[in-house]
Amino acid sequence: MPNLAIIPARRDSGRIKDRNVHLFAGRPLVLYTIAAVLKSNQFDTVLVTSDSDEVLEIAATVTDSRLKSEKRNRDLTTDTATVLDVVNEVVSRYAASGESFDRVGQFLPTAPFRTSADIVKAVKRLDPGVDSVVSVAEYEFPPQLALSHDADNMLHACDPSDPFGTNRTRSKDYPKRFHPNGAIYVSWWKSFLVHRNFFKGKVASYYMPRKLSLNIEDDLDVIVGEAALEFYGIEMDLAAGSGPTG
Numbered sequence: 001m002p003n004l005a006i007i008p009a010r011r012d013s014g015r016i017k018d019r020n021v022h023l024f025a026g027r028p029l030v031l032y033t034i035a036a037v038l039k040s041n042q043f044d045t046v047l048v049t050s051d052s053d054e055v056l057e058i059a060a061t062v063t064d065s066r067l068k069s070e071k072r073n074r075d076l077t078t079d080t081a082t083v084l085d086v087v088n089e090v091v092s093r094y095a096a097s098g099e100s101f102d103r104v105g106q107f108l109p110t111a112p113f114r115t116s117a118d119i120v121k122a123v124k125r126l127d128p129g130v131d132s133v134v135s136v137a138e139y140e141f142p143p144q145l146a147l148s149h150d151a152d153n154m155l156h157a158c159d160p161s162d163p164f165g166t167n168r169t170r171s172k173d174y175p176k177r178f179h180p181n182g183a184i185y186v187s188w189w190k191s192f193l194v195h196r197n198f199f200k201g202k203v204a205s206y207y208m209p210r211k212l213s214l215n216i217e218d219d220l221d222v223i224v225g226e227a228a229l230e231f232y233g234i235e236m237d238l239a240a241g242s243g244p245t246g
Helices: 029-040 053-060 083-096 116-125 189-195 219-232
Strands: 004-008 045-050 067-071 103-106 132-138 147-149 155-157 178-188 203-207
Touching: 004 029, 004 083, 029 045, 029 053, 029 116, 045 053, 045 083, 053 067, 083 103, 083 189, 103 116, 103 189, 116 132, 116 178, 116 203, 132 189, 178 189, 178 203
Parallel strands: 004 045, 004 103, 045 067, 132 203
Antiparallel strands: 103 178, 132 178, 147 155
């Protein structure tokens, strides 16, 4: 049975204008995700959904029969609409038309360091004993040491143990904590139809190191990301000088 990949790419998202078509290492950001998903050969249908004509035009340059693109419904382009809303709409529409898949995946264009090899390994983690697999990275700073400040700019510990007041501020005293890095979300189709969420049921992790977990949210991320490519010698599925074919 075939598998479905969804690449949601809004026009106005993040702190960079038209972020998903912003040039990163010489290529539009969304192309890195398209290339990685296609090269993984894990998905028979790869759907780019966007409210941006420019994103759809870029997707149309990719010569791979598995890649499809569509203009997103207007009610899914509001500030309150979430990526999960988009995925649920697509899944519901396919299910209503009688189409069925083995797996469904979500891949955010803001995570260009995820490679086809990562996708293959994450899909292999989706065994019969789990409902979903989500890629994660380690927090660089213990979340237990987070602070908040009120309207008067007074600081307060977020953790009830008050680590600063009790002088427990050494990072190594706290267990590692992880967060989704936005790169890979994959679920069994039947599980997603039930849970409508990648984080419900039994969820396995696919760990990715920090240097491969950078998300492109603003201009600084572009600068840091391009420097990381050069410094670490990271090999991506879409090289700066390659064509946009799948």
